[in-house]
Amino acid sequence: MPKQIADEDIFHVTMRLFVERGYAGATTRQIAEEAEINEVTLFRKFSSKAELVAAAVAHEVGRIAEEDFPYTGDVEADLLQIVSGYRGAVSRYGEFLPVLLAEIPRHPELRPVLQAPFRVLTAIGRVLERYQEAGILRPEPPLQAVSGLLGPVMVLTMMGGADPDLALPSPEPEAIVAAFLHGRLETGSERREDRRIP
Amino acid sequence: MPKQIADEDIFHVTMRLFVERGYAGATTRQIAEEAEINEVTLFRKFSSKAELVAAAVAHEVGRIAEEDFPYTGDVEADLLQIVSGYRGAVSRYGEFLPVLLAEIPRHPELRPVLQAPFRVLTAIGRVLERYQEAGILRPEPPLQAVSGLLGPVMVLTMMGGADPDLALPSPEPEAIVAAFLHGRLETGSERREDRRIP
DNA sequence: GTTTTATGCAACCACGCACTTGCATCCACA
DNA sequence: TGTGGATGCAAGTGCGTGGTTGCATAAAAC
Numbered sequence: 001m002p003k004q005i006a007d008e009d010i011f012h013v014t015m016r017l018f019v020e021r022g023y024a025g026a027t028t029r030q031i032a033e034e035a036e037i038n039e040v041t042l043f044r045k046f047s048s049k050a051e052l053v054a055a056a057v058a059h060e061v062g063r064i065a066e067e068d069f070p071y072t073g074d075v076e077a078d079l080l081q082i083v084s085g086y087r088g089a090v091s092r093y094g095e096f097l098p099v100l101l102a103e104i105p106r107h108p109e110l111r112p113v114l115q116a117p118f119r120v121l122t123a124i125g126r127v128l129e130r131y132q133e134a135g136i137l138r139p140e141p142p143l144q145a146v147s148g149l150l151g152p153v154m155v156l157t158m159m160g161g162a163d164p165d166l167a168l169p170s171p172e173p174e175a176i177v178a179a180f181l182h183g184r185l186e187t188g189s190e191r192r193e194d195r196r197i198p
Numbered sequence: 199m200p201k202q203i204a205d206e207d208i209f210h211v212t213m214r215l216f217v218e219r220g221y222a223g224a225t226t227r228q229i230a231e232e233a234e235i236n237e238v239t240l241f242r243k244f245s246s247k248a249e250l251v252a253a254a255v256a257h258e259v260g261r262i263a264e265e266d267f268p269y270t271g272d273v274e275a276d277l278l279q280i281v282s283g284y285r286g287a288v289s290r291y292g293e294f295l296p297v298l299l300a301e302i303p304r305h306p307e308l309r310p311v312l313q314a315p316f317r318v319l320t321a322i323g324r325v326l327e328r329y330q331e332a333g334i335l336r337p338e339p340p341l342q343a344v345s346g347l348l349g350p351v352m353v354l355t356m357m358g359g360a361d362p363d364l365a366l367p368s369p370e371p372e373a374i375v376a377a378f379l380h381g382r383l384e385t386g387s388e389r390r391e392d393r394r395i396p
Numbered sequence: 397g398t399t400t401t402a403t404g405c406a407a408c409c410a411c412g413c414a415c416t417t418g419c420a421t422c423c424a425c426a
Numbered sequence: 427t428g429t430g431g432a433t434g435c436a437a438g439t440g441c442g443t444g445g446t447t448g449c450a451t452a453a454a455a456c
Contacts, residue, residue, distance in 0.1 A: 005403075024222050025304045028444065038404050043445060045402095075383075095300075101356040102293075102300040106223045114361055121357075138382050141367050144354055148377055151349035156342055158299040159319075163312055169339050179346055183381030184336050185273075226414065236434050241415060243432095400455070409446075414439105421434070426427100 007059070010035045010042070014056035019094040023053065023103045023110060050109040057100075060093070061116035066123045071130050075137070076177060079149065082124055083173040086150055095161060098154050121146055149180050205257070208233045208240070212254035217292040221251065221301045221308060248307040255298075258291070259314040264321045269328050273335070274375060277347065280322055281371040284348055293355050319344055347378050 013035040017026035028049055032039035046052035068085055072078055089096065097117060104110050125142030128149070132139045140148075153176060160168040211233040215224035226247055230237035244250035266283055270276055287294070295315060302308050323340030326347070330337045338346075351374060358366040 021304045022220075022222075022300070024220075024443090027442080029442090039444095040405080040446085041403060047445095049444065098296060098353075098356065099300055101353075101360045102297055103220070104360040106219050111361070118361070135384055138377075138384050140369070140373075140382070143357060143364065143366055144350075144369060145382065147354040147357065148350040148382065151351075151353035152342075152346040153349075155296075155299075155349035155352055156345040158296065159341060159345070162299045162302040163309070163316070166341065168341055171338070171342060175338075179336075179381065181381045181383040183377070183379045184338075184343065184346065185379040186333055186336050222413090225412080227412090237414095238416085238435080239433060245415095247414065398456085400453100402451100402453085404451075405449090407447085409444105411443080413441080413443090416439075417437085419435090421432100423432090424430095426429085 005037055005041065005045075007045070007055075010037065010045075010052075011056040011059045014052055015060050015093050015096070018053055018056070019096050019099050022099065023107050026053075028052070050107075050113075053110065054113045057113045058116045061120060064089075064120050069123050069127050071127050073134075075131055075181065078127055078131075079177040079180065080173050082127070083149065083153070083176050086153065087170075087173060090153075090157060095154065095157050098158055124149075149176070152176065152179070205243070205253075208235065208243075208250075209254040209257045212250055213258050213291050213294070216251060216254070217294050217297050220297060221305050224251075226250075248305075248311075251308065252311045255311045256314045259318060262287075262318050267321050267325050269325050271332075273329050273379065276325060276329075277375040277378065278371050280325070281347065281351070281374050284351065285368075285371060288351075288355060293352065293359060296352050296356055322347075347374070350374065350377070 010031070014026070014031050017031055017034065020026070021030075028042055029039050031052070032042050035042075042052060046055055064085075069082055070078065100110075100113065100117065104114060121143065125146050128137060128145040129142045131137040132145075137145070153171070156168055156171070160166060160170075208229070212224070212229050215229055215232065218224070219228075226240055227237055229250070230240050233240075240250065244253055262283075267280055268276065298308075298311065298315065302312060319341065323344050326335060326343040327340045329335040330343075335343070351369070354366055354369070358364060358368075
C-alpha cells in the first residue's frame with residue numbers, strides 16, 4: 001500500500017477543522033486535502049462524516065485519563081490542575097467543548113460524540129463532589145459546579161473568538177480558581193492575601 | 199397589497215430558527231414557511247440571509263434598554279435583576295448568545311450582528327464596573343466579570359441542550375448570584391445564612 | 397511471483413442551498 | 427375607476443455538499 005496513512009493525522013486535522021468551522025463547515029474535501037489524503041480514502045476508512053468525527057473526538061479526548069484529575073485534599077491545587085488542563089486542551093484545539101455543545105442539538109447524528117467529553121466532565125465533577133462531601137465546597141449538582149468552574153473561561157474565550165478586536169484578557173488559572181472559591185465580593189475585612197490590582 | 203406582512207413575525211421566526219438550527223441550518227425556505235410568507239418576499243425585504251438575521255437580532259435585542267440594568271447600590275439586587283433578565287431572554291429564545299458566539303467565527307458576514315448583543319453585555323459590564331470602583335467587587339476587566347456571572351448558566355444550559363437525558367437543574371438566580379459574590383468555598387465560620395442542602 | 401490490501405484518481409450523482417426571474421394578483425389610495 | 431406597490435407562485439440557476447463507482451497502482455503478505 002502506497003502510503004500507510006496514519007489515522008492520527010486524520011484525527012488531528014478533523015478536530016481542528018471541526019472546531020474552526022463547525023460540523024457542517026468542516027467538509028470532507030477540506031479534511032482530506034489538509035490531511036493530504038484522498039477524500040475517497042476518508043470514506044473507505046470511516047464510512048460517513050459523522051463516524052469520522054466520532055472517531056477523531058474519541059481518540060483525542062480519550063487520551064485524557066481520569067488520573068489527570070486527582071483528589072489530593074488540597075482544593076486549590078486540584079482545581080488549578082483542572083483549569084490548567086482545560087486551558088492546555090484549548091490551546092491545542094481551541095474552544096472544542098462549546099462548539100460541540102452548540103452543534104449537537106442540530107446534528108443528532110453527533111450525539112454519540114458527546115460520550116468521551118462527558119466522561120471527562122463527570123470525572124472533574126467527581127473531584128468537586130468529593131470536596132463537597134468533605135465539607136470544603138458548598139454542595140451543588142456536580143455538573144453545575146463544573147459549569148461554575150469552567151463556564152467563565154469558556155464564555156470569555158468564545159467572546160474573544162467572535163470579536164478579536166475586543167482584546168479580552170486570558171485570566172490566569174489562579175484567578176479563575178480564586179473567583180470560583182472565594183467569589184468576587186470585596187469583603188471589608190479581607191480574608192485573602194492575593195487581592196491584586198487589575 | 200394582499201397581506202401586509204408584519205416584520206415582527208419574520209424577526210421572531212428568524213431568531214427562533216437561528217437559535218434552534220444555527221445560521222446554516224436556519225434555511226430561508228424554512229423561515230419563510232414558518233412565517234407564512236413566500237421565500238421570495240423574504241429576499242425582497244431583506245436582500246440577503248445575513249441581512250435578515252442582522253435585522254432580526256437588532257430588532258429583538260434592541261428592545262433591551264440600558265435602563266434594564268440599573269445601579270442602585272444594592273449589588274445583590276442588581277445582579278439578581280441581570281441574571282433574571284438573562285434567564286427571561288433564554289426562555290424566549292433559548293441559548294441565543296452561545297449559539298451566536300459559536301457561529302460568528304465561521305460566518306464573517308455575521309459580524310455586524312454582534313453589535314446589538316455586545317451593547318447589552320457592555321451595559322452589564324458597566325454596572326459591575328461601578329461596583330468595582332465602589333470597592334464592593336474585586337476589580338477585573340468588565341467583560342471578564344460578565345463571563346463570571348453569566349458563563350456558568352450559559353454553559354449549564356448548553357449541556358442540557360446537548361444531552362436532555364442529563365436532567366440538569368436550572369439553578370435559581372439567587373444561587374447564581376450568591377456563587378458569583380461569595381464563591382463556593384464552605385468557610386468554617388459561615389458568613390452567609392443561606393447555606394442550603396443540595 | 398502471485399495475490400492481497402490499501403491507496404490514488406477522475407468522474408459522477410442527487411440533493412439542498414441562497415438567490416433570481418417573470419408574471420399574475422390583490423389591495424390601498426387617489 | 428384606475429394605478430402602483432407589495433405580495434404570491436412556479437420555475438430555474440449555479441454551486442457546494444456527502445457519498446459512490448470503476449479502474450489503475452504500489453506495496454506488503456504469502
